[in-house]
Amino acid sequence: MRKIGIMGGTFDPIHIGHLLLARCAMEEVGLDEVWFVPTGCSYMKKDREMVSPQERFQMTELALLGNDRMKCLDMEIKREGETYSYETLETLRREYPEDAFYFIFGADCLFTIETWKYPERIFAAASVIAAVRNEMPLEDMAAKIEQLKNRFGARITLLPFLHLEISSTDIRRRVRDGRSIRYLVPDNVIAYIEEKGFYRNEE
Ligand code: ATP
Ligand code: MG
Numbered sequence: 001m002r003k004i005g006i007m008g009g010t011f012d013p014i015h016i017g018h019l020l021l022a023r024c025a026m027e028e029v030g031l032d033e034v035w036f037v038p039t040g041c042s043y044m045k046k047d048r049e050m051v052s053p054q055e056r057f058q059m060t061e062l063a064l065l066g067n068d069r070m071k072c073l074d075m076e077i078k079r080e081g082e083t084y085s086y087e088t089l090e091t092l093r094r095e096y097p098e099d100a101f102y103f104i105f106g107a108d109c110l111f112t113i114e115t116w117k118y119p120e121r122i123f124a125a126a127s128v129i130a131a132v133r134n135e136m137p138l139e140d141m142a143a144k145i146e147q148l149k150n151r152f153g154a155r156i157t158l159l160p161f162l163h164l165e166i167s168s169t170d171i172r173r174r175v176r177d178g179r180s181i182r183y184l185v186p187d188n189v190i191a192y193i194e195e196k197g198f199y200r201n202e203e
Helices: 016-029 054-065 085-095 107-111 119-125 138-152 168-176 187-196
Strands: 003-009 033-036 070-074 100-108 126-130 156-159
Touching: 003 016, 003 085, 016 033, 016 100, 016 126, 016 156, 033 054, 033 085, 054 070, 085 100, 100 107, 100 119, 107 126, 107 138, 119 126, 119 138, 138 156
Parallel strands: 003 033, 003 100, 033 070, 100 126, 126 156
Antiparallel strands: none
16 A cells, blocks of 8 residues: 655646645655646636646646656646546545545645535545644644544644745746746746746736
8 A cells, every 4th residue: 555645736836845845745654655736727716827737737747857756647637627626536546546645735725625625525535734834823723623623534634844935926926026936946847937938927
């Protein structure tokens, strides 16, 4: 049985926060692999869509080049219409019945997951690894985890993680403002962003 981490996200663009989170979860929980799953047309982020799912997938693939324990799956970007985490996790469970899946996300998601589609099916299909993100008070997170355990029988591990003030939103702003994103985003991804002219005219 392999232990496989699943990193969902928009990855618009992927940055070192995502990569370090995957590596940290791998080390702390003893995962064999981490699979990144870029979202298709996310219903949660409908307001802005200039970089296509295929291009976000491409950036994620570039970021993972040469890492044989991390890869990028195109299952959500290939699906028609909305994509939901519960479907992805249930599909993976069906395709890889021998393996155990760990859904990795930033602790900010603990506070929104009840608004996602079928949270109970997400928690049934995978354990959750929630990384402490930014200065979120520990008591608040512990209380939220207790509540999700009671309500859904969720299996949740809190992952101590660096406080990295990095987000894709910040990266997009930097590009728009003509500031450098070197060391925040892998070099080959920066080259791709420049070549395609992404984020220069962000809101
Ligand atoms: P955006 O600013 O567009 O929301 P993002 O940086 O939050 O982008 P997403 O693609 O939305 O990136 O996030 C994918 C996952 O990575 C989420 O679970 C999110 O919580 C987590 N994540 C992103 N950045 C960090 C960070 N700096 N520290 C911890 N977790 C992070
Ligand atoms: Mg986000």
